[in-house]
Amino acid sequence: MDDPGIKKQNWDVNETELFLEILKDLDMKKCLDGRKAHRRMTAAGYHRTVDQLKFRWKLLKSAYYKCKREPNLPAPTKIQGWWRYEKTMIAIMESRHPLLGAGVNSVRNDEVTEDSDGEASMLHWPQPCPDNTAQNLGLIVGVMPWMRCSLIKMDPEMDSQLKIGFIGAGNMAFGIAKGILSGNALPANIKVSAPSSRNLGRFQELGVAVTHSNEEVVSGSDLVFVAVKPHLVAPVLTEISEHVTERHIIVSVAAGVTLATLEELLPQNSVAIRLMPNLPCLVQEGALLFARGSHAKQEDGALLRSLLHRCGLVEEGPEAWIDIHTGLSGSGVAFVYLFAEALAEGAVKMGMPSALAHSIASQTVLGAGKLLRESGKHPAQLRSEVCTPGGTTIYGLHTLEQGGLRAATMSAVESATERARELGRK
Ligand SMILES: NC(=O)C1=CN([C@@H]2O[C@H](COP(=O)(O)OP(=O)(O)OC[C@H]3O[C@@H](n4cnc5c(N)ncnc54)[C@H](OP(=O)(O)O)[C@@H]3O)[C@@H](O)[C@H]2O)C=CC1
Numbered sequence: 001m002d003d004p005g006i007k008k009q010n011w012d013v014n015e016t017e018l019f020l021e022i023l024k025d026l027d028m029k030k031c032l033d034g035r036k037a038h039r040r041m042t043a044a045g046y047h048r049t050v051d052q053l054k055f056r057w058k059l060l061k062s063a064y065y066k067c068k069r070e071p072n073l074p075a076p077t078k079i080q081g082w083w084r085y086e087k088t089m090i091a092i093m094e095s096r097h098p099l100l101g102a103g104v105n106s107v108r109n110d111e112v113t114e115d116s117d118g119e120a121s122m123l124h125w126p127q128p129c130p131d132n133t134a135q136n137l138g139l140i141v142g143v144m145p146w147m148r149c150s151l152i153k154m155d156p157e158m159d160s161q162l163k164i165g166f167i168g169a170g171n172m173a174f175g176i177a178k179g180i181l182s183g184n185a186l187p188a189n190i191k192v193s194a195p196s197s198r199n200l201g202r203f204q205e206l207g208v209a210v211t212h213s214n215e216e217v218v219s220g221s222d223l224v225f226v227a228v229k230p231h232l233v234a235p236v237l238t239e240i241s242e243h244v245t246e247r248h249i250i251v252s253v254a255a256g257v258t259l260a261t262l263e264e265l266l267p268q269n270s271v272a273i274r275l276m277p278n279l280p281c282l283v284q285e286g287a288l289l290f291a292r293g294s295h296a297k298q299e300d301g302a303l304l305r306s307l308l309h310r311c312g313l314v315e316e317g318p319e320a321w322i323d324i325h326t327g328l329s330g331s332g333v334a335f336v337y338l339f340a341e342a343l344a345e346g347a348v349k350m351g352m353p354s355a356l357a358h359s360i361a362s363q364t365v366l367g368a369g370k371l372l373r374e375s376g377k378h379p380a381q382l383r384s385e386v387c388t389p390g391g392t393t394i395y396g397l398h399t400l401e402q403g404g405l406r407a408a409t410m411s412a413v414e415s416a417t418e419r420a421r422e423l424g425r426k
């Protein structure tokens with residue numbers, strides 16, 4: 001039987017992903033009793049007891065063993081959205097990762113099943129393994145080179161010492177700055193530049209230093225976000241190029257501007273990363289995808305990921321996906337706002353006061369998104385759960401289909417992606 005005290009933990013995807021990353025990242029000798037993992041989760045803002053962490057780990061292992069025993073069945077597990085973690089769990093469980101100790105592929109004494117829930121506090125925490133080699137760590141991270149970033153070092157000290165610069169003080173720079181300041185980055189270590197003062201006040205309110213000199217930002221920073229409009233990237237990089245050294249990591253968020261262009265404009269061998277964030281970084285619910293340039297190492301990606309982890313979901317991928325992500329998510333948030341606005345206006349048309357209609361529309365978008373993300377269910381599944389046969393929802397959905405909402409949305413992502421590609425060719 002489940003421990004009633006820890007059954008309803010309501011872990012969301014971000015927290016579970018962070019937990020797995022921390023487990024992979026830890027020096028296992030120090031986390032044998034779970035306290036180090038507990039400290040790291042707490043530092044990241046997730047307040048769980050050691051027993052809750054152990055219980056979560058137990059459920060993840062349980063789901064893994066169930067899927068392994070019955071690979072051809074769908075995976076009904078107690079972990080909602082299990083598919084999101086499956087790859088990481090397989091990578092952990094089927095490598096000689098320190099989490100597992102030696103001989104993990106043989107019979108394990110702490111295997112648990114769906115039906116064998118014991119006392120969480122009695123569960124075995126992962127055992128240390130002396131064989132903690134780089135080669136083994138390489139096994140953890142799975143098949144795709146860009147997935148090697150799973151092996152992140154979320155090092156709070158590293159983040160708090162890093163000097164961070166922003167060239168450009170607009171909406172996106174502010175969103176990222178707010179996101180990273182909710183993590184371990186310190187305002188005293190951040191400097192922002194823009195030609196005018198009109199956007200600098202809000203950074204000063206965060207305790208961040210401001211300047212009109214891009215050169216000053218580069219000279220005082222280890223990692224520099226280039227957050228100007230795409231057509232300004234070339235002049236800005238040309239201007240700062242002579243101050244960029246091998247210690248710098250240059251991260252461009254400009255839509256369409258390719259890694260090849262960045263590397264061409266920067267000194268030889270510069271470390272360049274292309275990042276596509278979105279505006280909800282402001283509220284730590286961004287969706288960010290980055291691609292590393294030819295001189296950016298895995299550690300550089302890991303550093304960026306660690307720095308950004310409080311901005312929201314951070315993924316690494318091949319550069320070809322960045323333009324797609326721009327359509328899907330960078331611009332996609334605006335598509336969602338249009339839909340929210342239209343929902344509210346529909347209600348106004350039917351007689352509801354505007355303020356209330358907008359408030360309910362935004363809560364509806366928030367709730368729908370949160371449920372989608374946390375349940376791990378396909379949107380079509382959730383949609384069918386809202387639809388009563390012959391009820392209101394199916395009538396409304398029929399109207400949306402007649403209006404071509406689905407095709408229009410797909411075309412919107414396509415157009416935005418194409419536009420990003422076009423900007424990249426300029
Ligand atoms: N907004 C979004 O949702 C997203 C934007 N992006 C990308 O982020 C980048 C910035 O966009 P966004 O923040 O919306 O744009 P904004 O117009 O809000 O901000 C642009 C900033 O660049 C500054 N700037 C202009 N010229 C220079 C210069 N020569 N040197 C230094 N700074 C300069 C501007 O200064 P001043 O304050 O003086 O005007 C302003 O602060 C774009 O490339 C965009 O593609 C990516 C994903 C999402």
Ligand SMILES: O=C(O)[C@@H]1CCC=N1
Binds near residue numbers: 255330
């Ligand atoms: O519209 C744009 O070009 C930028 C990039 C993604 C979101 N805003």
